[in-house]
Amino acid sequence: MLRLEALHLTQGDYTLTADLSIESGARVAVIGPSGAGKSTLLDLIAGFQMPDSGRVLWNGQDLAPIPPGARPVSLIFQDNNLFPHLTVAQNVGLGLRPDLKLDAAAKKAVLRSLERVGLAGLGGRKPAQLSGGQRGRVALARVLLRARPLLLLDEPFAALGPALRSEMLMLVGDLAAETGATMLMVSHDPRDAAAMADQTITVFGGRVDPPRDTATLLSDPPPALRGYLG
Amino acid sequence: MAQRAQPLGAGIRAGAVVAALVLLLTLGTLGAVFARAEGVVALGPGDWAALRFTLVQATLSAAFSVVLAIPVARALARRAFFGRSALVTLLGAPFILPVIVAILGLLAVFGRNGLLNQGLQILGVAPLSIYGLQGVVLAHVFFNLPLATRLILQGWQSIPAERFRLAASLGFGARDVNRWLERPMLRTVLPGAFVVIFVVCLTSFAVALTLGGGPGATTVELAIYQAFRFEFDLGRAALLSLVQFALSALAAVLAVWVAVPAFGGAGLDRVPQRWDAGGLACRSADTLWITLAALFLILPLWMVVARGLPAIPQLPTSVLTAAIRSLLVAVSSAFLMLGLALPLAIARVQLGRGPAGAALEVTGALSIAASPLVIGTGLFIVIFPLTDPVALALPVTALVNAVMSLPFAMRVLVPALREAEAAYGRLADSLGMSGLARLRLLVLPRLRRPIGFATGLAAALSMGDLGVIALFADPAQATLPLQLYRLMAAYQMDQAAGAALLLLALSLLLFWIFDRGGRGHAAT
Numbered sequence: 001m002l003r004l005e006a007l008h009l010t011q012g013d014y015t016l017t018a019d020l021s022i023e024s025g026a027r028v029a030v031i032g033p034s035g036a037g038k039s040t041l042l043d044l045i046a047g048f049q050m051p052d053s054g055r056v057l058w059n060g061q062d063l064a065p066i067p068p069g070a071r072p073v074s075l076i077f078q079d080n081n082l083f084p085h086l087t088v089a090q091n092v093g094l095g096l097r098p099d100l101k102l103d104a105a106a107k108k109a110v111l112r113s114l115e116r117v118g119l120a121g122l123g124g125r126k127p128a129q130l131s132g133g134q135r136g137r138v139a140l141a142r143v144l145l146r147a148r149p150l151l152l153l154d155e156p157f158a159a160l161g162p163a164l165r166s167e168m169l170m171l172v173g174d175l176a177a178e179t180g181a182t183m184l185m186v187s188h189d190p191r192d193a194a195a196m197a198d199q200t201i202t203v204f205g206g207r208v209d210p211p212r213d214t215a216t217l218l219s220d221p222p223p224a225l226r227g228y229l230g
Numbered sequence: 231m232a233q234r235a236q237p238l239g240a241g242i243r244a245g246a247v248v249a250a251l252v253l254l255l256t257l258g259t260l261g262a263v264f265a266r267a268e269g270v271v272a273l274g275p276g277d278w279a280a281l282r283f284t285l286v287q288a289t290l291s292a293a294f295s296v297v298l299a300i301p302v303a304r305a306l307a308r309r310a311f312f313g314r315s316a317l318v319t320l321l322g323a324p325f326i327l328p329v330i331v332a333i334l335g336l337l338a339v340f341g342r343n344g345l346l347n348q349g350l351q352i353l354g355v356a357p358l359s360i361y362g363l364q365g366v367v368l369a370h371v372f373f374n375l376p377l378a379t380r381l382i383l384q385g386w387q388s389i390p391a392e393r394f395r396l397a398a399s400l401g402f403g404a405r406d407v408n409r410w411l412e413r414p415m416l417r418t419v420l421p422g423a424f425v426v427i428f429v430v431c432l433t434s435f436a437v438a439l440t441l442g443g444g445p446g447a448t449t450v451e452l453a454i455y456q457a458f459r460f461e462f463d464l465g466r467a468a469l470l471s472l473v474q475f476a477l478s479a480l481a482a483v484l485a486v487w488v489a490v491p492a493f494g495g496a497g498l499d500r501v502p503q504r505w506d507a508g509g510l511a512c513r514s515a516d517t518l519w520i521t522l523a524a525l526f527l528i529l530p531l532w533m534v535v536a537r538g539l540p541a542i543p544q545l546p547t548s549v550l551t552a553a554i555r556s557l558l559v560a561v562s563s564a565f566l567m568l569g570l571a572l573p574l575a576i577a578r579v580q581l582g583r584g585p586a587g588a589a590l591e592v593t594g595a596l597s598i599a600a601s602p603l604v605i606g607t608g609l610f611i612v613i614f615p616l617t618d619p620v621a622l623a624l625p626v627t628a629l630v631n632a633v634m635s636l637p638f639a640m641r642v643l644v645p646a647l648r649e650a651e652a653a654y655g656r657l658a659d660s661l662g663m664s665g666l667a668r669l670r671l672l673v674l675p676r677l678r679r680p681i682g683f684a685t686g687l688a689a690a691l692s693m694g695d696l697g698v699i700a701l702f703a704d705p706a707q708a709t710l711p712l713q714l715y716r717l718m719a720a721y722q723m724d725q726a727a728g729a730a731l732l733l734l735a736l737s738l739l740l741f742w743i744f745d746r747g748g749r750g751h752a753a754t
Contacts, residue, residue: 048656069662080653085675098658099667 007054018208029193032203081139089123095142113141153185245577256600259608267468280453288431291370299378305516307386310501321376328694329436335530365441385419391502398505429481436696471604538731552713563692564685567632571639594640606698623702631692639684650676682748686741
């Protein structure tokens with residue numbers, strides 16, 4: 001279970017507060033207007049920012065002393081998910097060892113995860129030689145290989161067209177289901193929440209509300225959300 | 231901002247070690263010179279003359295370079311013509327051009343038997359001398375007019391093309407455009423350009439050594455060299471080092487006070503459409519300025535090539551061995567520079583804003599105002615009790631050269647690293663990439679191009695350097711620039727021409743190879 005315990009972060013005149021729990025294996029969307037603090041919330045969980053007070057707990061363990069790379073977290077960013085100077089296989093392999101010193105078993109695992117996302121045989125290419133959708137799949141192959149229990153996505157695949165994007169999101173859902181990962185996805189689009197997430201967290205003006213059932217939330221939105229949805 | 235509390239990583243520690251080394255070399259050597267100075271010596275009249283000359287020549291050099299660069303830059307900014315981009319590229323060349331080579335070329339044009347005086351003789355006018363103040367200023371203008379032109383051209387190109395369209399729609403003529411668009415831009419650009427050139431000319435050594443000298447035309451740097459090499463008067467050398475250091479401090483204050491422009495160099499290729507400069511007078515003036523500037527730059531270099539080519543097959547072994555020695559020094563110096571610059575740049579970017587980062591920034595830029603002669607003298611004093619400094623002449627030269635090109639490397643590497651970290655730093659963090667793995671898999675591949683450029687610059691600068699080596703070396707260890715200087719001093723001008731062409735070719739070749747290596751099979 002992911003628990004955000006009385007989290008409090010102030011940056012200039014902006015304050016973010018959160019106090020909530022997310023069940024293991026849940027799929028949660030995080031929606032709200034830009035600048036409300038969605039990405040900051042993800043940064044706090046991933047370890048890129050530290051709260052002024054409060055704790056981030058995973059299964060009861062305080063994550064504060066753990067650097068980003070060692071947290072039980074896999075990340076998909078908006079862009080720059082791949083190193084352009086490394087091959088597809090190297091980019092995926094980084095999920096196993098950050099120094100890329102891979103033994104035979106590890107290399108085999110890289111090939112398997114590439115196969116799983118439908119990129120068999122493309123391991124030797126550079127990201128520039130792939131389509132946008134394929135690049136997204138490479139990032140997912142790495143997520144699969146890292147097998148961390150918490151998957152954070154920050155407005156993923158924003159550069160893809162709508163059809164490709166929903167296809168990628170389906171794949172993300174499948175992979176999360178396979179590995180039993182808890183999924184937290186930031187989006188500004190309520191349709192993503194409806195399609196992907198059984199629960200939704202809203203962030204307005206730095207206030208993070210606990211997750212609610214997506215369907216009920218969207219069918220009967222509170223005033224702030226109603227204003228945002230238009 | 232509550233950033234993740236980062237422990238002092240290996241990167242920052244390595245950067246701190248390098249910073250300490252740079253401080254030791256720039257400030258520590260000054261202390262060493264002082265410790266050895268016996269008794270307090272007052273500045274003699276000769277020393278005051280050197281100080282005065284240094285300031286006068288730097289002021290004149292900067293003023294002429296900037297004033298002459300304005301019409302050249304304006305012409306380049308509003309004319310598209312065949313060969314324009316070649317000329318703009320050529321404007322960058324003096325930076326990696328060995329000073330001594332340029333001086334030989336200038337002598338061929340402006341010297342006693344040079345083209346200019348031959349022409350004057352036909353007209354029956356008394357010959358002009360290239361030695362003394364006018365020669366020193368001429369050489370400095372040769373080196374810095376291109377730099378000033380590039381900086382001012384950048385200013386011109388920073389005026390958005392839409393402004394010129396707006397000006398045209400309002401019916402502005404050349405004079406109105408000048409008043410409302412160009413003069414405000416020049417007011418922001420010129421002081422910076424002036425200061426940069428003034429600072430560069432303050433530490434002038436090779437130019438003063440060859441074209442100056444004597445009581446009327448000795449710079450402080452040259453006076454340090456003479457006090458050390460000819461009189462071995464450490465007290466005077468120390469005092470003069472202090473004077474040079476005070477000059478550098480003055481330069482640093484000036485540079486902080488006046489916003490010094492960055493050498494961007496990007497986007498100098500485009501010429502915005504102009505509606506105000508179509509008149510015949512305007513066009514002929516621009517043509518004249520471009521032609522004059524091109525001649526001034528190309529003719530001396532052409533003379534080096536034309537006179538050097540026939541002498542190449544007969545170059546003596548001493549020149550060839552000196553060339554090999556110089557290549558070794560230049561390549562080691564380039565890698566040494568990289569070994570210093572990378573940790574410094576990494577620590578600089580990791581520390582971000584704040585006093586520690588700013589301190590590193592200053593350290594990295596320190597040697598731009600430091601004097602290689604002072605560093606050399608200090609190192610000599612430190613090494614002397616331990617071992618024979620002459621035996622270490624080449625390693626010391628490589629090291630001092632590396633430190634001297636550090637500021638230029640930092641200017642290229644730090645922004646590139648910052649960009650790489652902004653784009654991929656979080657990804658690397660999230661994957662736990664740190665230390666050597668991060669260096670190998672993120673930093674080196676992303677910085678390949680700027681590293682190639684910076685090491686190429688360092689290699690070329692070291693290849694052509696005639697500074698610290700002149701302090702240390704005995705004839706058996708001459709580098710190519712020093713050998714060339716000796717040939718010139720012995721009036722063996724044919725061999726000197728051949729050696730100069732060889733030096734020119736090797737410097738450009740070194741730069742090209744390193745720079746090329748950084749571009750190799752586009753790895754994006």
